[in-house]
Amino acid sequence: MVNILFVEDDSSVAEAVSLGLSRLGHHVTHLADGNGDLDSALDGVALVLLDLGLPGADGYEICRRIRRSSTIPIIMLTARSDDIDTVAGLESGADDYVVKPASPRVLDARIKAVIRRSNDTERHTESTLSSKTFGTLEVDRAALQVRKAGTLLTLTPTEIRLLLTLAENPGRVLSRTQLLSAAWDQEYLGDSRIVDAAVQRLRAKIEDDPTEPTVIETVRGFGYRFAPRSTDRKP
CATH class of the missing domain: 1.10.10.10 (Winged helix-like DNA-binding domain superfamily/Winged helix DNA-binding domain)
Structure with missing residues (x-):
C-alpha cells in the first residue's frame, strides 16, 4: 500500500481515480487544490499525484513549492500531451507524468515504479x-x-x-x-x-x-x- 496525496480539482475524476487506486490497495487523500497548507497535507504521504490544470496555483507552481522543501516522489497527471507542457511539468520537479485518461492499473504501475526507484539504492x-x-x-x-x-x-x-x-x-x-x-x-x-x-x-x-x-x-x-x-x- 502507498499513501498518496491526490491534488485534483475535478471531483468526478478525483472520485474515480481514488476509488480505483483504493481497490488496488493504496490509500488516497484528496485535495481540491494546492492553495492550503501543503506541509501538513504531505505529512505521512509517500507520493503525490498532481493534476496540472488546477485553479489558482497550477500544477507547475505547486510542484515547485513542494520541491523547495521535499524530495517526495511526484507524478503529474495531465490532460495535456504536448511536448512543451510535458517537459515543463518535468522541469518543475515531477518524477513522472501520466496523460489523462489513465486507467487505475496504469497509474498503479507508474506509482510502483516511481516508489521502487526512490527506495532502490x-x-x-x-x-x-x-x-x-x-x-x-x-x-x-x-x-x-x-x-x-x-x-x-x-x-x-x-x-x-x-x-x-x-x-x-x-x-x-x-x-x-x-x-x-x-x-x-x-x-x-x-x-x-x-x-x-x-x-x-x-x-x-x-x-x-x-x-x-x-x-x-x-x-x-x-x-x-x-x-x-x-x-x-x-x-
Whole structure:
C-alpha cells in the first residue's frame, strides 16, 4: 500500500481515480487544490499525484513549492500531451507524468515504479564509485550525498541516481535509453524527455553556469557525458 496525496480539482475524476487506486490497495487523500497548507497535507504521504490544470496555483507552481522543501516522489497527471507542457511539468520537479485518461492499473504501475526507484539504492551502494571529487563537486556514493564547494545539495532520488550513473562512467557518452535503463529501471514506461528534464534540473544545482555546462555535457544526437576529471577520495 502507498499513501498518496491526490491534488485534483475535478471531483468526478478525483472520485474515480481514488476509488480505483483504493481497490488496488493504496490509500488516497484528496485535495481540491494546492492553495492550503501543503506541509501538513504531505505529512505521512509517500507520493503525490498532481493534476496540472488546477485553479489558482497550477500544477507547475505547486510542484515547485513542494520541491523547495521535499524530495517526495511526484507524478503529474495531465490532460495535456504536448511536448512543451510535458517537459515543463518535468522541469518543475515531477518524477513522472501520466496523460489523462489513465486507467487505475496504469497509474498503479507508474506509482510502483516511481516508489521502487526512490527506495532502490542497492545497485549504487554496490558500485565501484566510492567518494570522488570533480572540481568543487563531491559525490559520496556510500552516503548518497552530493556537495558543491562543501555545501550539501538537496537532490531528489531521481537526480541522485542520474548523477551517480553519469559519474560512474566519466568521459563515456551515455544515450538517453541507457540512462533510462540505469538511472530509472528497465521496466520504466516513460520516454526520453524525462531524461532531458532531469538533466536540466540537475545542472541547475551542480553547474556554476547551467547555460554553459561543464560537468554534464550534451553530445548532440547521442546523449550525455560526465566530463570533469576526478580525484579519488578514500571511502
